[in-house]
Amino acid sequence: MAAKESKLNEVVLQGNEACAKGALYAGCRFFAGYPITPSTEIIEMMSGEMQKAGGAFIQMEDEIGSACAIIGARWGGSKAMTATSGPGYTLMQEAIGFAAVTETPIVIVNVQRGGPSTGQPTLSSQQDVYQARYGSHGDYEIIVLAPSSVQEMYDFTVRAFELAEQYRTPVILLADEVVGHMREKIVIKDGSKNIKSVKQQYVVSPQADFFKGEFTTVEGQLHDEQGRRIGHIANKSGEFIYNINKKITDNIDGIADITTYCMEDADVAIVAYGSVARPALNAVKHARGVKDDRIAPKFKIVKDLMTRGIQKTIKTDYSHLKVGLVKINSVWPIPEDLLRQATERVDTVIVPEMNVGKYCREVERVLKDKKVIPMSKCGGDIHTPIEILDKILEVTGIEEEVDINE
Amino acid sequence: MNKLYEKYIKKESLPNLFCPGCGNGIIQIAAMDAMEKLNCKDDVACVSGIGCSSWIPCYYKLDVIHSMHGRALAFAEGLKLARPDKKILVFTGDGDCMAIGGNHLLHAAQRNIDLTVVMVNNYIYGMTGGQKSPTTPIGAKTKTSPFGCIDEPMNACKLVMSLGASYVARWTTAHPVQLAKAIAEGMDHKGFSFIEVLSQCPVQAGKNVWGEKEPAKIMAKYKEVTYLYKLGSNDPTGAMAEKNAEGKIPIGLFKNDENAQEYLERVEAKLAESGIAR
Numbered sequence: 001m002a003a004k005e006s007k008l009n010e011v012v013l014q015g016n017e018a019c020a021k022g023a024l025y026a027g028c029r030f031f032a033g034y035p036i037t038p039s040t041e042i043i044e045m046m047s048g049e050m051q052k053a054g055g056a057f058i059q060m061e062d063e064i065g066s067a068c069a070i071i072g073a074r075w076g077g078s079k080a081m082t083a084t085s086g087p088g089y090t091l092m093q094e095a096i097g098f099a100a101v102t103e104t105p106i107v108i109v110n111v112q113r114g115g116p117s118t119g120q121p122t123l124s125s126q127q128d129v130y131q132a133r134y135g136s137h138g139d140y141e142i143i144v145l146a147p148s149s150v151q152e153m154y155d156f157t158v159r160a161f162e163l164a165e166q167y168r169t170p171v172i173l174l175a176d177e178v179v180g181h182m183r184e185k186i187v188i189k190d191g192s193k194n195i196k197s198v199k200q201q202y203v204v205s206p207q208a209d210f211f212k213g214e215f216t217t218v219e220g221q222l223h224d225e226q227g228r229r230i231g232h233i234a235n236k237s238g239e240f241i242y243n244i245n246k247k248i249t250d251n252i253d254g255i256a257d258i259t260t261y262c263m264e265d266a267d268v269a270i271v272a273y274g275s276v277a278r279p280a281l282n283a284v285k286h287a288r289g290v291k292d293d294r295i296a297p298k299f300k301i302v303k304d305l306m307t308r309g310i311q312k313t314i315k316t317d318y319s320h321l322k323v324g325l326v327k328i329n330s331v332w333p334i335p336e337d338l339l340r341q342a343t344e345r346v347d348t349v350i351v352p353e354m355n356v357g358k359y360c361r362e363v364e365r366v367l368k369d370k371k372v373i374p375m376s377k378c379g380g381d382i383h384t385p386i387e388i389l390d391k392i393l394e395v396t397g398i399e400e401e402v403d404i405n406e
Numbered sequence: 407m408n409k410l411y412e413k414y415i416k417k418e419s420l421p422n423l424f425c426p427g428c429g430n431g432i433i434q435i436a437a438m439d440a441m442e443k444l445n446c447k448d449d450v451a452c453v454s455g456i457g458c459s460s461w462i463p464c465y466y467k468l469d470v471i472h473s474m475h476g477r478a479l480a481f482a483e484g485l486k487l488a489r490p491d492k493k494i495l496v497f498t499g500d501g502d503c504m505a506i507g508g509n510h511l512l513h514a515a516q517r518n519i520d521l522t523v524v525m526v527n528n529y530i531y532g533m534t535g536g537q538k539s540p541t542t543p544i545g546a547k548t549k550t551s552p553f554g555c556i557d558e559p560m561n562a563c564k565l566v567m568s569l570g571a572s573y574v575a576r577w578t579t580a581h582p583v584q585l586a587k588a589i590a591e592g593m594d595h596k597g598f599s600f601i602e603v604l605s606q607c608p609v610q611a612g613k614n615v616w617g618e619k620e621p622a623k624i625m626a627k628y629k630e631v632t633y634l635y636k637l638g639s640n641d642p643t644g645a646m647a648e649k650n651a652e653g654k655i656p657i658g659l660f661k662n663d664e665n666a667q668e669y670l671e672r673v674e675a676k677l678a679e680s681g682i683a684r
Contacts, residue, residue, distance in 0.1 A: 030488055051673075052682055056487040060480065061513040068477040069484030072453065075471060076488025098474050210451050210469035210485070211492060215416065217464060218471040220456075227470075228419055 009188050015153040015179040016041035016083075018186055019109055020049060022157030023081050027192050028107070029055030030080035032069035034062055034088060037121040038177040039111035042083035063088035067095030071104045075218055077209045079161060079195070083109035086119055089128060090135070096170050097136030101244065102218045105164035105197065107157070109173040111180040112274075114380050123380025124177035126274055126354040132172045133332045139241050141248035143255055144172040144332035148277040150184035156329070158193060163255060165197045167247060174331060176354070178275035178382055248333055256335030259327040260342050262288055266324030268392050269346045271339070271363050273328040275382060276352050280325050282385035283392075287321040318389045321396070331359070336366045343367060350375055350391055352383045371395070414438045414447070419465045424458065427621030429579035429605030433526055434462045436582050437495065440589035450493045450593075453482040455502035458533050458607070459526035462497045476506030479514040482521050490670050493522065493593050500527045500541040504560050508540075511562075515569040515598050519669035522592040522599040525562055528607035529615050536610035546615045562602050563660055564646040572597035572666035574645075575659045578604040578628040588659065597668045604628055604655075632657045 013021065020042050023031070031050045033043040043059065050057040055078065060066040063084050070080035084092065089110045099106050114120025115127045128135075132144045143163050147156040153175060160171040197209075208214040217227025222240045230236040248255070262284050263269065272280040284290075326342045328335065343349060348371045351360035357374035364372040373395045377383050415438075424430045441447050452463035456475035463470045473481040478498050486494045503511055503525045514521065530548060531537040537550040540560040547554050567574050573595040577585040585603060592599030606612070606624040616624050635645050635656035643650040645660035667675075677684060 030484065032484060051677055051684075054684055056673075058483065058487060060483075061509050064477065065480035065483075065510055065513075068474065068480035069487075071473075072471060072481035072484025072486075073488040074484075075469070076485045076492075078488040080484070080488075094474055095477070211449075211489065213448070214469075215467050216469045218469075218473075219464070220472060220474060226416075226418060 009190065010185055011188055012183055012185050013150055013154075013188075014041060014181060014183050015147070015150045015175065016111065016181065017045055018150045018154040018188070019083070019157045019173065019175065019180075020045040021188055022154040023107065023161070024049060024053050025189055025191070025193055026079065026158040026161035027195055028079045028081045028161065029053065030057075030070060030073035030078040031055070031082065032058045032060050032066040032073070032080070033082045034060055034066050034084065036063070036085045036088045038113055038180050039083045039085045039109065041180070042109060042111070063091040064095055067092040067099075067108065070106050071095060071099050071102070074104050074106055075210050075216070079105075079165075081107040081109065083111065085111050085113045085121075086115045086128065087117070089131065093131075093135040093137075096142070097138055097140060098220050099170040100136065100140040100142060101220055101222070103168040103244075104170065104218070105168050106170045107160045107164055107173060108170060109157070109175060112174065112176040114378075120380050122177070124275065124354060124382060125378070125380065126176060126276065126358075128174065129331060129353070129355065129358050132174050139245060141245045142172060142332060143167065143169060143248065143330065144174050145257075145329060146174045146274040146331045147179055148274055148327065149179060150182060151186040152329075153179055154186055154188060162195050165195050166254070167251060168198060169248065174274065176275050178278075252333050252335065252337070255330055255333065256338050257329040258335055258338045258342060259329060261325040261327070263324035263326065263342055265322055266346055267322040268348045268350065268396060269324050269326055269343045270388060271326045271328065271343075271349050271351045272353075273331050273359065276354055277325070277327040279383045279385045280352060280388055281327070283388040284323050284325045286385055287318040287323045287389060289319060318393070321389065321392055323389075323392060334362050334366060339363070339366050343370065347371060348373065348396060350388065350395065352377065352388055352391075354378070354382060410435075410438055410442060414441070414467055415465050416467050422465055423461060425609045427606065427608040428458065429528065429603070429607070429621075430459055430462050430526065432579045432582050433459070433524065433585070433603055433605065434465065436586040437462070437524065437589050438466075439586035440593060443586070443590045444593055446493055446593065449491070450495055451485060451489075452495045452497065453478045453485060454497040455499070455507060457499040457502045457531070458528070459497055459499040459605070460502060462526070463495070476502055477510065478502065479507060479510040479521070479523070483514060483519055486519060486521060487670070490520075494520075495593065496521055496523045498523060498525050500525065500529065500562070501531050501539040504540040504562055504565075511566065512569060515566040515571040515600065517669040518570040518572050518598045518666055520596050520598070522589065522595075523601065524589060525600065525602045526605045527562070527602055528605045528611055530607050530611035532607045532610045536614065543615060548614055561646070561648055563600065566598070566600045567646060567661050570598065570666065571600045572661065572663040572668075573599035574661040575600075576602040576604070576657045578625070578632060578657060579606060580625040580628045581657070591659075591662070595662070595664075596671075597663070597666055604632070604657075631655055634658050635660065637662065
């Protein structure tokens with residue numbers, strides 16, 4: 001799986017490999033993991049590259065052990081990451097809460113597969129979007145990034161390490177099987193980025209890395225500035241919980257990240273995250289008449305109509321649809337202000353998701369005054385651009401205009 | 407406060423939360439003695455899980471991870487790999503280490519990774535109020551074995567010896583000097599060092615497990631029910647046996663293999679063999 005490197009540092013990589021490369025560039029020097037489809041390429045690449053980079057790698061006995069080991073390593077001073085998928089991610093939840101409460105900067109990659117339970121090991125989904133946010137018990141806030149391309153697998157991994165260190169919190173890279181396994185040409189950087197750690201400033205001090213003579217106590221029970229337990233004191237515990245949440249919610253501006261496309265004059269917005277943002281972008285390009293060799297819409301139209309039993313070669317005209325895309329890069333905390341601003345001029349918002357329709361509820365909450373339409377797709381297939389455009393035709397009530405050719 | 411206490415205990419963290427007569431204080435001091443003996447305080451960090459015994463390091467003037475139930479060894483392995491130059495001392499209990507944390511115990515021992523584990527065996531889940539643990543003796547009535555415990559107790563020393571642990575010892579709170587020496591030897595030893603301490607929980611295990619609530623009397627009992635196993639002797643019972651012919655539990659040093667290759671040594675050797683410069 002050696003990448004072909006060119007002079008410009010342009011390489012063809014698989015998403016999972018790009019994630020591993022991004023972590024190494026971000027200065028990650030500890031990886032603990034347990035193999036699980038469809039994330040396994042990350043641990044495979046780390047098992048060799050991490051040690052070549054002078055870091056440490058360990059294949060743990062399970063996923064909760066992996067999550068615990070990276071927390072231990074981070075207190076030892078190494079930036080640390082683990083990668084997993086559905087069942088393994090569930091197994092890590094207790095450690096994620098521990099990292100949140102102890103303000104340990106770690107990065108956890110969840111290359112989502114279909115669930116529940118063993119589910120669909122080899123197919124994609126976005127079913128963990130709530131688990132990424134609410135997975136561990138108790139009240140805490142967390143940062144979750146959702147990459148939609150191989151380049152973003154690389155860039156967002158680096159960003160995840162930055163955010164983790166900046167806000168002293170676990171950061172989840174919520175990828176999925178589609179972006180994990182696809183191959184694309186991307187640009188990677190040489191060397192290693194110097195990401196500075198922020199010394200604890202929100203809830204607990206001294207919180208120095210270990211062996212600095214500061215006698216840091218890393219305590220999972222709610223604790224005071226000296227790491228002493230306060231779990232039995234109601235008012236102090238309440239303050240702790242508010243502080244640990246406010247640390248993230250008060251800093252949304254520094255975390256929130258969206259990308260918009262053709263939203264300036266849009267009447268309808270697609271709000272998407274992760275790999276589903278790809279067909280969504282494709283749909284917008286098609287409706288807007290943007291030439292893009294990679295999207296081949298005509299073929300898809302024909303195929304799509306054929307499956308519906310229509311005999312004639314029919315081309316549906318979507319060119320009257322003023323569609324735009326809002327791609328959510330930082331899924332949690334939900335970038336409320338950016339989302340509101342971006343969708344200011346539209347009345348209708350379509351939210352395609354590879355789950356039963358989860359994030360659309362959040363979008364609905366944020367965009368109370370708009371018509372928010374969920375577009376759920378379960379089973380492992382990603383939405384096609386045409387499905388998305390057809391959905392828009394359906395919900396906007398604009399009659400389908402058809403050209404019958406020949 | 408005596409000098410050892412001043413050096414090792416965070417005054418502001420007192421009073422501790424141990425019940426009167428608990429064995430944890432003896433173990434806490436024994437580990438302080440061990441660190442003092444090795445003069446290594448600046449190079450030690452502690453990791454513990456959840457349970458009464460896992461509070462032991464929280465009072466030390468050291469860097470401490472008071473981690474999750476059962477996961478102390480996983481945290482400790484990460485910390486050790488990030489800082490191979492330092493000594494990591496792990497405090498855990500019988501339930502923490504062998505029940506919920508059993509998987510990590512197996513693999514840490516098998517790896518022979520350079521950690522020193524003090525497993526405090528009080529034969530009960532003390533913090534939650536006296537439920538059976540993996541070491542609760544057969545027949546003992548506890549809050550979750552009201553008709554008497556039906557499972558044979560697990561033998562932690564036997565388990566880790568059968569894997570790759572290279573230093574294994576068992577002592578009791580009635581042997582504080584020997585215990586301190588064993589912890590010091592364990593910390594000095596390169597490899598997975600496992601020291602089981604039979605400890606008293608007068609509150610939760612006393613009456614039901616030992617028929618005795620007085621801490622001093624339980625400790626006296628520990629002297630009665632144990633015998634000193636001598637490593638290298640022709641002891642017909644062997645260190646891995648639960649009890650000898652007289653029904654006594656072996657204590658002492660069970661294994662001290664200086665030649666066993668430690669995990670990180672094996673990692674570095676393999677990398678060197680593959681020509682990977684570090």
